[in-house]
Amino acid sequence: MKVTAAVVEQPDAPFVVRELELDQPGPGEVLVRVTATGFCHTDGLAREGQMPFPLPGVLGHEGAGTVVAVGDGVSNVREGQAVVMGWPWCGHCRNCLDGEPRYCLNLGELAFSGHRPIGTSGLKTAGGDPLAGAFFGQSSFATHALATATSLVPVPDGMPVDLMGPLACGLATGAGAVFHTARPLPGASLVVYGAGTVGLAAVMAARNSAASTIIAVDRHESRLRLARELGATEVVDAGTTDPVQAIADICGGPADFALECTGIVPVVRQAIDSVGMRGKAILIGGAPAGAEFSADHMSTLWGKTIVGTLGGSGRSEPLIGALMALHASGRFPIDKLVERFPLERIGEAMEASYSGAVVKPVITMPQD
Template sequence: MKVAAAIATAPKAPFELVELELDEPRPGEVQVRLTACGVCHTDAIVRDQWYPTPLPAVLGHEGAGVVESVGAGVTDLAPGDKVVLSFNSCGACRPCLSGHPAYCENFYAHNFAGRRPDGGTAFTQDGGEPVSSHFFGQSAFAAVSNVARRSVVKVDDDAPLELLGPLGCGIQTGAGAVLNVLDPEAGSNIVVFGAGAVGLSAVMAAVVAHATTIVAVDVVPSRLELARELGATHTVDGRAADQVEQIRRITGGGAQYALDTTGVAPVFRTMTDCMGIRGRAALVGASALGTESTIDIGTQLLSGQTISMVIEGDSNPQLFIPRLIHLYRAGLFPFDKLVRTYPLADINQALEDSENGDTLKPVVLF
């Protein structure tokens, strides 16, 4: 069938709106008509070739929509089912089998290669030229896409699909890093560096976990304001020369838990410097391959701190996304306050607004 799509064609170039040919779903795939798709920083950095997904490509990895049809072997989904789309995994390696699919040994092949395992793509241009598909198993910047079954999470029939797509990556990443990895106990303190969509999701998750001192660090005053609205008890200007001292004072000697959502090397160093004894920290922010930061190992050796590198909140999407939806519906996780919607035709404006901070979580609607 012919489908409308936004494709990335070259680093830094605007996404182009085109019509592509979509093939039939293969065994183990689900054809989904998209209602909406979140726009994530990862879409921009893959377009810009931080990671080598072949271009041109249909990106988009926070999709939500309705099942159109299923390929052979898919028996637990049917046309008309509402679904949210997340990352893909092989399901057969040791991390997958132990409940940690975000660390799939074949993560690159299933999420960034732009091809099916047989080397083919779901999309072609006029003339038969291939366009990379199956980005995060889904390539959801298309009106209809053929999606890997492991990327598909069924949701309730009354689920608000225009809102839920970001649960598949950005929101899941911040919330999961807190609830699945750091796991702060009630009454503890936590510091979140970066108050974008991922960081604010972490702030809301810290509230869910009953942390009682929640510190948000950012350089944009409006984001710090929203962090307080969402549950941060303190905010710190990330440009302040004394931010480590401020954090140590607020937390009574150093952070018990901390999260860097920025991927910026100096911020990572600040996070490690502000940790308390036996503190636990995590990094979720994406950096260009080869990015390095420093740690004062002479001082930090005495701290007993633990630092985790976290992908997708170390979540199992089939379990964690429904959990986040339940928390949202209970009024405990108001991530809708981060979302602003755009028509697909305005996808480049959505990316620009995300880049300059005017929008925390853009979502394009089909």
């Protein structure tokens, strides 16, 4: 079938909107008419050639839309159902079987190989040349996308489907770090370094937790104002003060949890230094390939935990489903982060994300 998609021809090349051919769904797959897709930092890294995804190809991994066709053996979703396309997972490795599909041992192949498990991407140019697809199991910078049925999360009736896509990655990553990895007890103090999509999702999740002190750290005044609006009890401008000392002053000592959402190596060290004995520093932001960080040995030895988390951990359906319910009740206001861009303006959306002018650009697809 004919679809319209944003194609990246080579590393650092611009997105070019083109008409392509897309296969029908195979066994265990669905065809989704995409309503909208969030633009994520990971899409930018792949466009730049910093991830092992082959180009030319189609990116996009925070898609939501409506199922329009199902392949053989699909029973968990139906045609006409609104869905979020979550991360792919194999379902049979030890981590999937342990209920942690974010750490699927086959995630690299499923997310970055450029092809579906059956061996082809399903995408071709109008002239018949194959393109890489199945980015994070979807390649949803397009009017239609193929996805594995097991990765889909149903969207309840009445929910704004065009806002739900970012729950697949950025928003789930920040919120899941609080709910699954930190799990703050009553009265806990929690610091979020970086008030972007992931960090602000963590702030919103913390507001829905038992943490009583929620500190947002950033260099942009507008982001700090938004963090306060979304639930931060305190904010720290890292451009004008030492955040580690400011956090100690606020908490009367080290914080219980520090979530590092920037991927900037010096900030990683600040997050680690912000927690003390039995505290937990949670690394979330993606640093450049090969990046290394250091920590003080003696203070870490006294019960400090430094742990990474991927995609919010846990399973997509319960986490994304819970965030949808919180949004519906006004307790997780995704709309305050989002600005919409039509597919033909995807390059502008990327620049708005990079500059910080927009927290979460969402690419809307033509529905003709």
